Amino acid sequence: MNNLIFCTKKNNDLIKALKYSGYNPVICRNISEAFNKAEDESAILFFSDSYPSASFKLTPSIIKEIKRRKLKAYIEYPLSINDKLTEDPKTIKYERAIIQNDFFNNNPAKYSICYINGCWYRSFEGLSDACISIAKVAGYDSLAYNMPKDAIPILGYLNGDMDLLVCSTCLSCFIKGRYSPYLRWKGIWEGILMHLGLKINLAWKPDITLMHEKDAHVTKNDYLSAFKKNCIWSYSNMVTKTDTNAFILEGFQSDISYDGRQFLRLSNRGDCNLESAMQLGLYADYIKNPEILKTAKNIATNIFTHPYFTNTDPESMFYGLTNWYEKGKVFYGDDNARVLLSAMVLRNTLNCKDWDDYILKCVFGNLRTAGKLGFRRMRLDDGKSEKNTWQDYYNEDFIHLSPHYQSYLWAIYLWVYMMTGVEELYTKSVTAIKITMNDFPNKLIWTNSLTAEISRMILPLSILYKITKKQEHRKWLEEAVCGILEYQQECGAIRDGFKDISKGRYPPPKTNEDYGTNEASLIQNDSDPATDLLYTTNWAFLGLHEASLVLNDKKVNKACELLASFLTKIQVKTNKQPYLNGVWMRGFDYSKWEYYSSAADIGWGAACVESGWCNAWISTVLYLRALKKPVFTGFFDKDFSDKAKAIYKQMITDRL
Known part of the structure; x- marks a missing residue:
């Protein structure tokens, strides 16, 4: 694969991490520019710039273009998919993220736990082969008990299509949102980027x-x-x-x-x-x-x-x-x-x-x-x-x-x-x-x-x-x-x-x-x-x-x-x-x-x-x-x- 295109209007956290790691990402400000710059059989990442507001629409024409050119895509927090609105946003209280399968090649391992602080998500039909789900679970580093049946998948393929990796929340604000622990989020993003064609040793400076x-x-x-x-x-x-x-x-x-904030206890x-x-x-x-x-x-x-x-x-x-x-x-x-x-x-x-x-x-x-x-x-x-x-x-x-x-x-x-x-x-x-x-x-x-x-x-x-x-x-x-x-x-x-x-x-x-x-x-x-x-x-x-x-x-x-x-x-x-x-x-x-x-x-x-x-x-x-x-x-x-x-x-x- 020749290149990755990052579709974002802002200095996204993943962009910061890539630059910190010595990689020079190709950034496009809109969808048209992203498709114009993307080579066939490459990959595009569509970030949620307005999270927790949602604006990106994964339209039939975008999906068609991705398939026509044999692209891979990562899409996060879409407002709609195939002209159908995703569900109204919901947030978490005690839920945490749990690795669901071997997508990340044991880094992090299956059933590992990590935090998506202040997570807002918009569920939708057709999310399959969940890599990450959120649920209220006991455990320190990994599940203490069985995975709850009411776990909510947040990262997986759209209708089983391995070229369309879709996320119902925003994973790319991991620095600002202070997602933890560090090495697990490093592994998560290295795994996503590897799936899209980029092998990199990712690093960044945390806000804390x-x-x-x-x-x-x-x-x-x-x-x-x-x-x-x-x-x-x-x-x-x-x-x-x-x-x-x-x-x-x-x-x-x-x-x-x-956004990484903590509030006073009065x-x-x-x-x-x-x-x-x-x-x-x-x-x-x-x-x-x-x-x-x-x-x-x-x-x-x-x-x-x-x-x-x-x-x-x-x-x-x-x-x-x-x-x-x-x-x-x-x-x-x-x-x-x-x-x-x-x-x-x-x-x-x-x-x-x-x-x-x-x-x-x-x-x-x-x-x-x-x-x-x-x-x-x-x-x-x-x-x-x-x-x-x-x-x-x-x-x-x-x-x-x-x-x-x-x-x-x-x-x-x-x-x-x-x-x-x-x-x-x-x-x-x-x-x-x-x-x-x-x-x-x-x-x-x-x-x-x-x-x-x-x-x-x-x-x-x-x-x-x-x-x-x-x-x-x-x-x-x-x-x-x-x-x-x-x-x-x-x-x-x-x-x-x-x-x-x-x-x-x-x-x-x-x-x-x-x-x-x-x-x-x-x-x-x-x-x-x-x-x-x-x-x-x-x-x-x-x-x-x-x-x-x-x-x-x-x-x-x-x-x-x-x-x-x-x-x-x-x-x-x-x-x-x-x-x-x-x-x-x-x-x-x-x-x-x-x-x-x-x-x-x-x-x-x-x-x-x-x-x-x-x-x-x-x-x-x-x-x-x-x-x-x-x-x-x-x-x-x-x-x-x-x-x-x-x-x-x-x-x-x-x-x-």
Whole structure:
């Protein structure tokens, strides 16, 4: 075959990729020009320039001309075929693309999964020998279960004619649309071009790239650079104001539109606010910027004082607790713990005692709604509580072996104990930690993965050992550290894993129908090469950083440096989607070296961006790591202690 003709009015993504790969494509702006330039027995590609609007009409005369001259053709997203309109456009929600046969010569392989973000399609009769279909399926890289019967073919031959390769959607906007994974789309387009007569090693530069190459040497200065870039992103994109009150948005949704855009997640959560306030406060202190410092303090103050977030009625069983989200009278212990941890980092870094009363009321509000053994219910709901009073919770024998929900409260209890001497903070924490470590890790109830639960234990154990220096506590800490290092890869990533699936609260989908209906793991199988920056890696990094300083162990320090280097490398770099420049997304595939995973977790797939849990903590720990500073700072403080004992007496001992 002598040539390929590309019929397009725009600088199509495939054209960009061909030029990037050293090929000089012949481009025609209209159908007549394309036929005039095409040699007999060559091929023409008709692209959808107006997608998701449709305009190309595959008329009988065009088909006749193709057949007369023995041409091959690729046609995408036609408005009509043989003078019959294709169906009205439909879009996807959780459907993904699945390779259906051996058209691509095992690259990608049959039943491989890939993403056509924001896909719009116009179905039509006569599409046969489907190469690609879309369907809602479970699986990470390939189908976990049988192909659904209601799968919709999107690429195949028109009425069995191998010279007419027709697509009901637009495959050629794969760069702008951020289709993934990269190598599969490379294989798809190489396969289509090979079918049309062009053998080429295709490459392109994605719109979303990473700050550093996989084999780059990363330094402490790079940690600081990553911290600053993420803080600039947070301050520029996440801060919002109502009158004089500043708040933080939750981030960006994981859904990607046909043009590569992601949309804001407008939720106003207490934990995200304090976590971002911590990050911005440290950044302001580092660059000596009074405006950013003012904003950080304002955000923190609002979460502790604004009626949408705080509970100030001393007679309420929820007194002192912070809401899950704006006006949301739901109280997760782990959310309150992140509010408190962030507030304590901010307080001790800035030597700002403005929030001491609120911090302590929140600490003891959580302590008094925990049982005798130091475990707390996952969540308490105003108006829907299982108990009538906080004393009912305080006096119950309750055990819940889930560090995701429990362990950061123990970390904050121990931190405040060290600064105040309130003994119950210590005794309840140690009791709960001992019970947990007796069954660690195999009996832990995991939320999205077992690795997430192991990761969460490292921080409280680091603080405990720093306080006591007891060998038993060191042994527990080393056990937790070894538990997570078992999953660390050569590149530094922490592979997500779950071992016993029966222990999972939100396991991977058990059927195709389950996909996208609930919270779920980013992986389908225990060996899938994904790391979760929202539920696992971020907390492993926080814990390992603290453990490396407490244990003074070369192996632990090396592991933490490896993880810090990995996180610095995979920070997002983009000028095409500038609101994402400097972020960390959720799911990263360290084998493919790109953001990719299953998107079974409803609304929280690989590309989601979370301002607090993920970005604020990763950037903050990189900053502290660069400066060789711990998270756990500040020791006995008499003023803080006096306040704590007075509030403890008021909230607990006087009411028993």
